[in-house]
Amino acid sequence: MRAVIVAAAVAFVISLFGTPMAIRGFTALKAGQPVRSIGLASNQRKKGTPTMGGVVFIVATVFAYVAGRIALTLPERRIAQEGPTMTALVLLGLFVFCGAVGFFDDFLKVRRRNSDGLSAKGKLFGQAIVGGGFGIAALYVPSTNGQTVASEHISLIRDISWLDVGKVGSVIVFVFVITAMSNGVNLTDGLDGLATGASILVLGAYALIGFWQYRHWCADTDYARVNDYCYQIRDPLEIAIIAAAAAGACAGFLWWNTSPARIFMGDVGALGLGALIGGLAVATRTTLLSIMIGGLFVIITVTWVIQIVSFRTTGRRVFRMVPLHHHFELAGWSEVTIVVRFWIVAGVCVAAGLFLFYSDFLAAAG
Template structure:
């Protein structure tokens, strides 16, 4: 637990202190966010606010991960089985960094062109697909000393579903789908000050708890497994807990400057990176389907966006005033702060339900 707390604390401090530097640097580079107002009150006065702030919390997460590993060296020998970086960490941090890089290209093009048209949708999807495929293959084929892989060939809910084996190709395709869907879901949510940052913090915090719980009830601990007959067949859960806690802490530090009125936006570099990390956490903890509950806010916003697009293209009619969903409520007269706080509450409820389902499965199994 010490390493997880250290990672979260270091990430928070680094993000809190480095974000003002990012604000000054991106302001000096005139890397302001081009904004289409579309008649929205939340857009007023935000043109020119520096974007690409996600760089700050991505760097903070990486620094905190190193700090967490240094903390592991202070633990008794029996507790440092994961002292060295693992393939799980490389996959999760790789998703954060490389999908963040796709977002950085998008943000850079927006700034360079001085409009909101950055990387095309096809370009983003292609980048995410290539990254997801590369890390998916690595996660499926790189085995630990006991033959455990980062992801499995089974679709999972709270653990692998034995009768839902999709094979190696299917597993990689599912990995790519989850990474792409969650990455774009967070990106769609990132439309109001602090909305995506706060919601991501809650989801990442949930995965920090899940990772640590799995570590405490891990099948690799043969003594525990033999004594209880119940454990989680996952790989490197302490790494998962450290990375999730580090990212959550980094988001909290960033939120200090990103909350309304935002002095910096996370940009696509932050949204795509965070979403990919959350998707990766879902797959490596074997809670793929459960992530629909835990990341419920992102799912709702994505689904309503799809409904709007399909409805308009097939019938010419809109179901909502505007999508993503938070803009619908903005046009309905809700203030930006009200929308953000209420959506945070919704995200928190989804996280609580998801964690409740996760824990209830454990109680039913051991009871």
């Protein structure tokens, strides 16, 4: 628990005090947020606000993970001799490299002075390459006990035994989960603090899940010897440290990102966060449960798909505008009202997901 708390605290401090430096730096570089001229009138005031703030909480998370690793060995007064685990490399790699795809998109927008950055196909291609590379590492690089980061089975709260898709199929599922969640967070990032606050809730849930799995881990022989119910995953404490660090980093960033935002996370932050959340879902064997835990991202993505399909097939719009938060803006809701109410929806989804997770434990352990 000490390492998890240290990681969250270090990430929060770095992000809280590092974000103002990023604001000054990106402002000096004239890295302002481009806004479509045909967009909502209320968004025009955001034109020129520095973007690419996601760089701050990505960097904060990486440094906080190192601090968490050091905290694990403080009683022995030495830094751990083992390097980062494969779980950490996969999760942080997804965070950094999908963030890099978003950074390139943001860079093009800033350089061209318009909202047309990397094409949709280009972003999907970049996400697929990153997801595929780390998916292979997650499936084909076992630990000393033979456990891999990802599984060959589709999972709900643990692996579903009869849903064996094989290694190739699992890599495909891995890429889909990373891409879907990454784009879900990106679609949600449209109002001040909306995606940041929702991500804190989801990441906090995965920190709890990771730590709970660590306390009931099959690799813990003392626990497994006296308990039939344990979790067959790899490096659950590493999962908890990284999720807590990312949540803490986002909390520090939210101080500056809440309305009126002084900086935006940009695609570098949104794509990175979504990829990390997808990776956490796969690593904790809660792939299908992530649909509930990340319910707000799913709702916004599904309504966006409904709008696109409806307009292209019938020429009619189901919603006034998508993503969904803009529908409510056009309905007259204030930005702060939308953000707070969407946070409540995200919180309810997270609570429901954690309830299902814990209920499964009680049912099996009882």
